[in-house]
Amino acid sequence: MKRIALYPGTFDPITNGHFDVIKRALALFDEVIIAVAVSQDKKPMFTLDQRIEMIKKAIADLENVSVLGFNNLTVELARAHNATILIRGLRAISDFEYELQLGYLNNSLDDSIETVYLMPKLQHAFISSSSVRNLLKFNAKTEHLIPKEVQEIIENIK
Numbered sequence: 001m002k003r004i005a006l007y008p009g010t011f012d013p014i015t016n017g018h019f020d021v022i023k024r025a026l027a028l029f030d031e032v033i034i035a036v037a038v039s040q041d042k043k044p045m046f047t048l049d050q051r052i053e054m055i056k057k058a059i060a061d062l063e064n065v066s067v068l069g070f071n072n073l074t075v076e077l078a079r080a081h082n083a084t085i086l087i088r089g090l091r092a093i094s095d096f097e098y099e100l101q102l103g104y105l106n107n108s109l110d111d112s113i114e115t116v117y118l119m120p121k122l123q124h125a126f127i128s129s130s131s132v133r134n135l136l137k138f139n140a141k142t143e144h145l146i147p148k149e150v151q152e153i154i155e156n157i158k
Contacts, residue, residue: 002030002031002082003028003029003031003085004029004081004082004083005025005028005029005032005087006032006074006081006083006086007022007025007034007035007086007087008035008070008086008087009089010036010051011034011036011051012042012051013046013129013146013154014051014054014055015127015146016124016145017091017125017128018129019058021089021119021120022034022059023062024118025087025118028116029085031064031066032064032087033083034055034065035068035070035074035077036048036052036067036070037069050153053153054150054154055067057152058149075109079113085113085114085116087118088116088117089117089118089119089120090119091120091126091127099115103115103117131145132146
């Protein structure tokens with residue numbers, strides 16, 4: 001049986017840390033689905049379509065990985081795509097409490113779906129989408145924080 005993992009998030013925008021987690025997940029699972037949340041509550045800087053396009057460009061050279069948008073419960077999406085694993089990234093201890101609660105909540109909704117926490121390499125551990133967005137607001141340097149394909153898309157949006 002194929003081990004399919006779902007990596008949900010807002011990805012506003014996808015960072016080198018996210019990309020590192022995707023590559024790590026691909027080493028562990030047969031297929032990885034990147035699920036981009038609409039996340040209207042977070043008021044994303046980029047539209048859902050822009051975020052999906054950024055990810056598609058960033059993952060173009062990777063096999064067994066796909067991307068889709070969603071606006072429903074993560075466990076429902078996982079079930080619909082036969083994913084039995086949810087991938088969550090952990091950068092620092094500050095992420096842990098929130099991610100642990102989310103993992104327990106998802107498990108309470110469907111205990112057949114496991115949550116696996118992956119850490120990016122240390123060089124990417126400080127990167128967050130919110131820090132990238134803040135830098136973008138000031139036209140500051142971000143090319144060391146996001147995949148080059150994403151940087152190109154963002155430059156064309158400005």
